[in-house]
Amino acid sequence: MKFDCEITNATIVEPGGRYRGTISISGEKVAGILAEPSGNAHRTIDAEGLVALPGMVDQHVHFMDPGDTAREDFIHGSSAAAVGGVTTVVEHTHSNPVLTAEDLQEKREHLKDRSIIDFGLMAHVFPDTIKHVPHLWEDGIAMFKAFTCTTHGVPGLLPDDLLRLFRSLEEVGARALVHCEDEFITEDNEERLRAALRDDYGVIPEWRSTEAELVAVNTVALLARLTGANITIAHASQPSVVDLVRRERELNATLSIESCPQYFYLDADDVREHGPTRKFTPPAREAPARELMWERLARGEIDLISTDHAPSTLDQKFGSDIWDCPFGLPGVETTLIMLLNAVAEERHTLERLVQTYSETPARLLGLYPHKGAIRVGSDADVVLVDTEQEHVLSNENIVSKAGWTPFDGRRVKGRPVMTMLRGQVVAENGKVTVEPGIGRFTARP
Amino acid sequence: MAKLLVRGGQVVLSTGTIKVDVVVEGEKIYSISSSTSNSGFDREIEAEGCYVLPGGVDPHVHTNLELGEYTTRDDFAEVTRAAAMGGTTTIVDFAIPTPQEASPLGTFRERLEEASTLAHVDFNLHATLTRVDSEVLDEIPELFEVGAHTFKMFTVYRGLVMVSLGEIFAALGKIAEVGGLALIHAESNHLVEATVQALARRGKTSAAFHPESRPTVCEVDAVQAVFNMLRVTGAMGYFVHISTPEALEIVRTAQGDGVKVWAETCPHYLILDDEAYGSEQGALYVCSPPLRSRRQAQELWRKLLLGEVAIVGSDHCCYDTEQKYRHPDDFRLMPNGLPGVQTRLPVMFSEGVVKRGLPVERFVDLVSTNPAKMNGLYPRKGVIQPGSDADLIVLDPTRQGVIDANALEMKTDYSPFEGLEIQGEVRHVLARGEVIVEEGRFVGKDHRGVFVESEEIVL
Numbered sequence: 001m002k003f004d005c006e007i008t009n010a011t012i013v014e015p016g017g018r019y020r021g022t023i024s025i026s027g028e029k030v031a032g033i034l035a036e037p038s039g040n041a042h043r044t045i046d047a048e049g050l051v052a053l054p055g056m057v058d059q060h061v062h063f064m065d066p067g068d069t070a071r072e073d074f075i076h077g078s079s080a081a082a083v084g085g086v087t088t089v090v091e092h093t094h095s096n097p098v099l100t101a102e103d104l105q106e107k108r109e110h111l112k113d114r115s116i117i118d119f120g121l122m123a124h125v126f127p128d129t130i131k132h133v134p135h136l137w138e139d140g141i142a143m144f145k146a147f148t149c150t151t152h153g154v155p156g157l158l159p160d161d162l163l164r165l166f167r168s169l170e171e172v173g174a175r176a177l178v179h180c181e182d183e184f185i186t187e188d189n190e191e192r193l194r195a196a197l198r199d200d201y202g203v204i205p206e207w208r209s210t211e212a213e214l215v216a217v218n219t220v221a222l223l224a225r226l227t228g229a230n231i232t233i234a235h236a237s238q239p240s241v242v243d244l245v246r247r248e249r250e251l252n253a254t255l256s257i258e259s260c261p262q263y264f265y266l267d268a269d270d271v272r273e274h275g276p277t278r279k280f281t282p283p284a285r286e287a288p289a290r291e292l293m294w295e296r297l298a299r300g301e302i303d304l305i306s307t308d309h310a311p312s313t314l315d316q317k318f319g320s321d322i323w324d325c326p327f328g329l330p331g332v333e334t335t336l337i338m339l340l341n342a343v344a345e346e347r348h349t350l351e352r353l354v355q356t357y358s359e360t361p362a363r364l365l366g367l368y369p370h371k372g373a374i375r376v377g378s379d380a381d382v383v384l385v386d387t388e389q390e391h392v393l394s395n396e397n398i399v400s401k402a403g404w405t406p407f408d409g410r411r412v413k414g415r416p417v418m419t420m421l422r423g424q425v426v427a428e429n430g431k432v433t434v435e436p437g438i439g440r441f442t443a444r445p
Numbered sequence: 446m447a448k449l450l451v452r453g454g455q456v457v458l459s460t461g462t463i464k465v466d467v468v469v470e471g472e473k474i475y476s477i478s479s480s481t482s483n484s485g486f487d488r489e490i491e492a493e494g495c496y497v498l499p500g501g502v503d504p505h506v507h508t509n510l511e512l513g514e515y516t517t518r519d520d521f522a523e524v525t526r527a528a529a530m531g532g533t534t535t536i537v538d539f540a541i542p543t544p545q546e547a548s549p550l551g552t553f554r555e556r557l558e559e560a561s562t563l564a565h566v567d568f569n570l571h572a573t574l575t576r577v578d579s580e581v582l583d584e585i586p587e588l589f590e591v592g593a594h595t596f597k598m599f600t601v602y603r604g605l606v607m608v609s610l611g612e613i614f615a616a617l618g619k620i621a622e623v624g625g626l627a628l629i630h631a632e633s634n635h636l637v638e639a640t641v642q643a644l645a646r647r648g649k650t651s652a653a654f655h656p657e658s659r660p661t662v663c664e665v666d667a668v669q670a671v672f673n674m675l676r677v678t679g680a681m682g683y684f685v686h687i688s689t690p691e692a693l694e695i696v697r698t699a700q701g702d703g704v705k706v707w708a709e710t711c712p713h714y715l716i717l718d719d720e721a722y723g724s725e726q727g728a729l730y731v732c733s734p735p736l737r738s739r740r741q742a743q744e745l746w747r748k749l750l751l752g753e754v755a756i757v758g759s760d761h762c763c764y765d766t767e768q769k770y771r772h773p774d775d776f777r778l779m780p781n782g783l784p785g786v787q788t789r790l791p792v793m794f795s796e797g798v799v800k801r802g803l804p805v806e807r808f809v810d811l812v813s814t815n816p817a818k819m820n821g822l823y824p825r826k827g828v829i830q831p832g833s834d835a836d837l838i839v840l841d842p843t844r845q846g847v848i849d850a851n852a853l854e855m856k857t858d859y860s861p862f863e864g865l866e867i868q869g870e871v872r873h874v875l876a877r878g879e880v881i882v883e884e885g886r887f888v889g890k891d892h893r894g895v896f897v898e899s900e901e902i903v904l
Contacts, residue, residue: 001480001482014459014460015459015460016459016460016814016828017459017823017824017828017903018824019824019830019831019832019833020831020832021830021831021832022831024478029479031478031479031480032476032477032478032479033476033477033478033830033831034475034476034478034831035470035473035474035475035476035831035832036475246701295703299703359460368461369460369461369463373460373461374460375458375460375461375463375477376463376465376477376478376479377463377465377479
């Protein structure tokens with residue numbers, strides 16, 4: 001039997017360690033891992049000097065399609081992901097949420113020719129749509145998204161709603177990603193800041209305060225423990241969140257923690273200086289907290305990394321004042337780069353990177369080992385990385401419709417040079433090499 | 446180079462368990478693949494229905510151990526043969542200076558020579574510091590150079606191997622400097638001596654009083670003291686044979702604080718308990734630390750299943766019943782230690798995977814991968830992946846048996862697990878590509894075991 005393709009001389013990284021080998025691919029699957037090239041393949045990709053990682057799995061992106069395609073669409077978003085080494089995303093759009101099984105079918109249909117990479121979809125849960133959880137889960141929704149606060153036009157769930165939701169999740173075995181900020185605290189902050197006629201960029205960290213996040217996390221973590229539901233805390237921005245979740249976990253809560261590159265690379269000083277292009281919530285915290293986030297990542301206390309890719313163009317960002325301009329950052333194409341740069345800076349390891357940005361999200365999504373691993377029988381989703389390549393990030397090279405990155409001008413080390421999805425090269429050196437429609441909806445198995 | 450195929454087993458990889466073929470070329474694993482053609486192999490091993498696991502790595506073995514009045518009964522040929530029969534393809538023994546004043550480096554070299562001529566499976570040695578002075582401190586980097594990256598120290602056994610906390614502190618500084626790891630036998634000597642004396646004054650010296658003579662607080666106190674010093678010095682630490690959940694709790698807290706520290710326990714602390722000392726055979730179970738209460742053993746299991754124990758070692762000390770019973774009325778004169786290099790892996794598989802639902806991947810972590818990592822032997826040992834040493838075991842998870850000392854290879858006439866029903870049997874063992882156990886029979890020859898130098902400790 002001849003293999004379709006062999007990736008030779010690669011250093012293959014798994015969460016447990018790394019080794020040198022050849023990845024042999026038949027069709028869409030990994031057929032063998034060999035110590036040396038078999039020489040028995042139709043095509044050979046020489047990965048000498050490169051590192052092979054399983055394709056990244058980003059469980060938190062907003063491609064705004066359908067919904068707000070002036071900000072982003074699925075073709076641009078999934079192209080950016082492919083270029084950035086991501087082979088699976090889970091997407092949800094606030095302005096056109098999936099609330100029912102019918103919404104899910106409609107969105108799947110709409111996206112069938114619009115993705116470069118594999119994707120799952122997340123459903124929103126509003127206070128009056130909790131009843132749709134079982135049906136959506138049955139139809140293959142990846143997970144559910146809930147807010148503790150009314151944000152981005154999405155209505156928040158108060159503890160009584162959360163309790164009902166978590167019970168329902170527990171019953172069917174589904175997981176939810178929960179945005180945690182306490183609405184009463186943020187409203188109180190807002191009132192005070194507006195009364196003082198504040199419209200400087202410094203309002204963001206004060207408005208979306210650390211207390212607001214912690215109070216909401218506390219409630220959500222407690223309810224997770226009481227119900228046994230499987231809950232992921234979305235975009236943890238500060239070390240206290242991690243510590244609080246760790247305590248609840250010790251009491252047997254099924255909790256995991258997601259965080260994003262912006263909470264490691266940006267801080268409140270950046271927000272105060274740049275305003276709209278550093279406006280996201282929960283916001284970047286003061287510099288010392290950021291340092292402690294790195295420590296917790298290195299120690300394995302942050303389960304997974306996602307982007308929370310939520311782009312808007314610079315015109316949109318600067319089209320209104322600091323209160324009203326859109327929240328969110330673009331980033332699905334820079335997350336892996338920023339994590340590689342952190343490896344170069346010895347903040348963490350490639351093994352930790354694979355664990356937090358590929359294996360763990362794949363496991364939590366029920367996609368492992370099809371996704372999240374380079375092993376025999378798995379989907380041949382491979383990203384080749386040059387860990388030595390230094391380059392400067394620039395708005396000019398951004399593939400997302402946003403057209404900018406908060407890391408513009410930053411010199412970084414390490415970048416993905418080739419992305420393979422199910423045996424097919426979908427991006428190479430910053431360029432997409434295929435037409436949209438290759439990416440499939442990944443129902444839970 | 447000879448090519449060998451292990452066909453159709455459930456292969457436990459670091460990414461999970463999957464039915465695949467493993468191809469071995471020479472001494473190394475060549476490939477993991479979903480379908481392999483029939484031709485071109487010098488040999489095939491059918492593993493259908495069996496687990497294929499990386500060979501066991503036992504991080505805690507004492508061979509030919511001279512301590513006080515006693516010397517254990519086995520040599521390196523015998524211990525490695527028994528290890529292989531029990532699915533262990535790498536042992537890590539000790540180079541313990543005797544007398545206490547001898548040089549750790551000199552002892553290490555002698556021990557290396559002794560093991561190299563006899564061992565049937567690969568091995569590494571823990572350097573052991575039985576005194577810490579400027580001479581010994583200077584030897585630490587040299588030991589590191591020759592491939593000993595792990596340094597054992599005892600907080601107990603005064604006059605034989607004990608070093609003071611002050612000496613441990615000095616050594617930890619140096620160990621941190623070279624990037625080594627400190628192995629600690631943690632029992633507080635002053636507490637042990639005081640308790641033993643108090644019992645002896647009242648004539649309570651039978652084996653039944655052995656556990657009382659070394660209570661939980663001895664272990665907890667020493668672990669806490671050494672942990673404090675690990676935190677200050679930045680050295681990596683490894684507590685051998687942790688017997689109590691209370692001590693394990695300190696290790697867990699330390700890990701939460703970012704200190705690089707791990708805990709080992711042994712099968713006997715999980716499966717046996719201190720009721721054994723009440724029987725007529727009480728002396729056979731004397732080991733230090735002693736077996737603990739039923740409650741503590743159960744709690745230790747619970748913590749192991751939660752992932753709070755990194756490694757299961759045997760602490761193999763091959764005494765026989767003549768030695769164990771030589772001074773039947775005085776635990777102070779009894780040899781401390783239990784035989785177990787052969788039973789470690791089968792007993793843990795049966796009691797852990799079969800009886801308690803321990804995932805087979807976690808079992809492999811405990812008995813193979815983590816010990817390899819902790820000793821700087823990974824990924825040469827402890828994992829099935831291309832390029833690693835072809836140390837493999839084929840284990841049939843359905844076969845049943847009973848532990849019977851007469852049927853074991855170990856050079857002793859008893860087992861602390863005598864009569865224990867076991868499910869799961871090691872059928873074949875490959876050590877660096879050579880089949881050394883076939884259908885449960887030892888077929889190895891030529892004492893092929895070599896010293897495997899420690900490289901980076903990655904746990």
